[in-house]
Amino acid sequence: MGSTQNTNATPLVVMAGNPNTGKTSLFNHLSGQRSRVGNYPGVTVERKSTSLQLGEIQVELVDLPGCYSLTARSPEEQIAVNTVAGGVRQANPNLVVVVVDATQLIRNLYLLTQLLELQVPCVVALNMIDEMGPQSPDPAVIQQVFGVPCVPTNGRTGQGIQSLKDAIVTALDAGPTPVPEIPYPPALQADIDAVIPSLPPSWRDTEARGRALALWALNSVDGTDELLDIDAELREAVETRATAAAAAQRDIDTEAISARYIWLDEQQEVLCSSAPARSRTESVDSVLLHPVYGFASFLLVMLVIFQALFAGADPLIGLVETAFSWMSEHAIAILPASILTDLFTEGILAGVGSVVVFLPQILLLFLFIGLMEDSGYMSRAAFLMDRIMRAIGLHGRAFVPMMSGFACAVPAIMATRTMERRRDRYLTMMVIPLMSCSARLPVYTLVIATLFPPSNLFGLVPVQGLLMVGMYLFGTIIALVATAVLGRTVLKGQHIPLLMELPPYRMPTFGLVLRRMWERSRLFLSEAGGVILVCTIILWGLLSFPGTTPPPDGATQEEVATWQQTSLEQSYGGQLGKAIEPAIRPLGLDWKIGVGIIGAFAAREVFVSTMGLVYGVGDAADEESMSLREHMTAEVHTDGSPVYTPLAGLSLMVFFALACQCVSTLAVVKRETHGYRWPVFMFVYMTLLAWMASFVVYQGGMLLGLG
Amino acid sequence: MTLPLSQIGLNAPAAVQKVGGERSFRRRLMELGLVPGTEVTITKIAPMGDPLEIKVRGSRLSIRQQEASVLMVELPGDHAQVA
Numbered sequence: 202m203g204s205t206q207n208t209n210a211t212p213l214v215v216m217a218g219n220p221n222t223g224k225t226s227l228f229n230h231l232s233g234q235r236s237r238v239g240n241y242p243g244v245t246v247e248r249k250s251t252s253l254q255l256g257e258i259q260v261e262l263v264d265l266p267g268c269y270s271l272t273a274r275s276p277e278e279q280i281a282v283n284t285v286a287g288g289v290r291q292a293n294p295n296l297v298v299v300v301v302d303a304t305q306l307i308r309n310l311y312l313l314t315q316l317l318e319l320q321v322p323c324v325v326a327l328n329m330i331d332e333m334g335p336q337s338p339d340p341a342v343i344q345q346v347f348g349v350p351c352v353p354t355n356g357r358t359g360q361g362i363q364s365l366k367d368a369i370v371t372a373l374d375a376g377p378t379p380v381p382e383i384p385y386p387p388a389l390q391a392d393i394d395a396v397i398p399s400l401p402p403s404w405r406d407t408e409a410r411g412r413a414l415a416l417w418a419l420n421s422v423d424g425t426d427e428l429l430d431i432d433a434e435l436r437e438a439v440e441t442r443a444t445a446a447a448a449a450q451r452d453i454d455t456e457a458i459s460a461r462y463i464w465l466d467e468q469q470e471v472l473c474s475s476a477p478a479r480s481r482t483e484s485v486d487s488v489l490l491h492p493v494y495g496f497a498s499f500l501l502v503m504l505v506i507f508q509a510l511f512a513g514a515d516p517l518i519g520l521v522e523t524a525f526s527w528m529s530e531h532a533i534a535i536l537p538a539s540i541l542t543d544l545f546t547e548g549i550l551a552g553v554g555s556v557v558v559f560l561p562q563i564l565l566l567f568l569f570i571g572l573m574e575d576s577g578y579m580s581r582a583a584f585l586m587d588r589i590m591r592a593i594g595l596h597g598r599a600f601v602p603m604m605s606g607f608a609c610a611v612p613a614i615m616a617t618r619t620m621e622r623r624r625d626r627y628l629t630m631m632v633i634p635l636m637s638c639s640a641r642l643p644v645y646t647l648v649i650a651t652l653f654p655p656s657n658l659f660g661l662v663p664v665q666g667l668l669m670v671g672m673y674l675f676g677t678i679i680a681l682v683a684t685a686v687l688g689r690t691v692l693k694g695q696h697i698p699l700l701m702e703l704p705p706y707r708m709p710t711f712g713l714v715l716r717r718m719w720e721r722s723r724l725f726l727s728e729a730g731g732v733i734l735v736c737t738i739i740l741w742g743l744l745s746f747p748g749t750t751p752p753p754d755g756a757t758q759e760e761v762a763t764w765q766q767t768s769l770e771q772s773y774g775g776q777l778g779k780a781i782e783p784a785i786r787p788l789g790l791d792w793k794i795g796v797g798i799i800g801a802f803a804a805r806e807v808f809v810s811t812m813g814l815v816y817g818v819g820d821a822a823d824e825e826s827m828s829l830r831e832h833m834t835a836e837v838h839t840d841g842s843p844v845y846t847p848l849a850g851l852s853l854m855v856f857f858a859l860a861c862q863c864v865s866t867l868a869v870v871k872r873e874t875h876g877y878r879w880p881v882f883m884f885v886y887m888t889l890l891a892w893m894a895s896f897v898v899y900q901g902g903m904l905l906g907l908g
Numbered sequence: 909m910t911l912p913l914s915q916i917g918l919n920a921p922a923a924v925q926k927v928g929g930e931r932s933f934r935r936r937l938m939e940l941g942l943v944p945g946t947e948v949t950i951t952k953i954a955p956m957g958d959p960l961e962i963k964v965r966g967s968r969l970s971i972r973q974q975e976a977s978v979l980m981v982e983l984p985g986d987h988a989q990v991a
Contacts (some may be wrong), residue, residue, distance in 0.1 A: 269940060308941050416913040425931075454935045458935070458938040458943055459938070478970075492955035495955055496955065584954055584959065587956060588957065591972070593959070698942075699970065699972055700933065700937065700970070702969055702970075703961055703969065
């Protein structure tokens, strides 16, 4: 463990508080526009920090993830205690700003009590008093009861920020804070005394800290926790006491937590706290959680989000694409024709374009997520969907990210952050790309329109539409099955039941929502953008080199298309397509489709334009191109049989539905999981799944004589 | 008489007697204020029968039936009946 004293000249100030206390908006008010986003050591939990000038002194301000208490069983929960009490590679803070929700006073003061027991200097920011009206708790009384400065604040308007800053400066110079005298039962006191000698020395530098951290260990450490850096001696000491307590029919957790609440309840009379009436929230809930209206409004909200991502983002995406092709055209016109120009226009510019093109959907999805989170509706949506999501081993909060996967996996994977538990986040991430995203649509359209002539099943149902719906359903069902399977195998976690707060409805602060949209986009650009750019350039290189001599100026369109075709065939990508042909042959696919599959890694819809190049139709071909369709229908194997049979087309669509054909998705998974392990796993399992499913479809179809 | 929270019905206040179940969940529930003696009420049942919305110390929490079935509560008036 071995914490380090913060010997840095810059004092460290930590912001702590329960979830839904308005802590983030206070942090934003304090930090202004500048904040850095990094990670806590050893865990993939975001650590927001900023350096803050307070009059003459500069402090480092760190925003702690929302927590109800300091006890922990996972490394993620352990962040709180390590940050406030000093853990491995983390310095002791000089001050903790505890954000307290005035509408939930006692429960919020529970965290403050734990912090004071650790003898951490604290300042209380009493937030949300505007919701309390006349029965608002008095900051002066809190200050008196707990012996720490208490400043009323309003995260919405920024009221009280200056007083909070002043209080931080004053408190940095103040002496140690009083330790609350919690009436722990004598048996628990004896447990604490017995554990103290086994604590690392830095954890027992004062008597109060030793007692508090011994109690923390008694409440947190057991045979099944996943805590980091707890040495064997401490584990043994805790387990000895726990066994003895159990034998004596005692429960250490109940004793410790009850004692704190008994003490807090005793202060309640002085604090005059009461929860404000929830009449408005109740009446909204009577509609939004109603068996009929509740689901109807939920479906409506989902429809709006889906429509916005699917269709609403289109004009913006079109704008980005037009802007980049305009730049590319002008660059070609200005720059001399050379390989460097090609690299710049077709590699770099196109690559940057393929990163920027994700922004409209990311911005839109985080606009809706921000509104849903901050209004309190996200918890209601999870409450409604929990029963359904439970069937596949997830909880209600996984629904919105999974549904967003129909639009695009990239923002959907970023949206998994709304889930608290790592296992749930990773599991949802692993299956999101199985939902048919909008980039698969052009591929489905091309294949269906080319190979399945418009006709009606039983004279009623259009076959083309049925196939399209079928592909979406297929992807969804496989995603649900994969969730159930992965959740029981690779991502098998201990069953931690759902426990979620349903906060009162609040009007979202638009500035906060905008800021989050911007933060997410910035993180995407800086951390996933680079990988996507490099991969796009590599793919461009694969498909362009070694290349053949271009036709002279003034060549006909046909000549240019033929040159593009031979050039692509001889490229590394073309050779690679031929190399993988044996692997995709059993799926009814040939090397030309193989080249299309390789090209599609840049983005699935690129499959269509790559096929345009392969068949010498030109790179401008889209899924509506008649000449591309004609070329595809005319393609024959060496034995003269057609390449594109309906069965081969179905096999191709199944492959596209399941394969992880998208470097951007992999890049975002790498960013979200901080490593190559999960993106590699995702790529391997999805490719294998796609291959097997296509194999079954094609070979099964052949056996049934459908070929 | 004590009975599981899952069986007390809507809007009937009861007092927490003992929180059961897996340790980290039990601890989290208690740290949210559900310590023995605290009043708890089921305020809503989700449309599909699960989860439940419970009211405790003025805040609302969502908890699944399965977990509510190991949270033992005491209905008020029970003592009088026993006596």
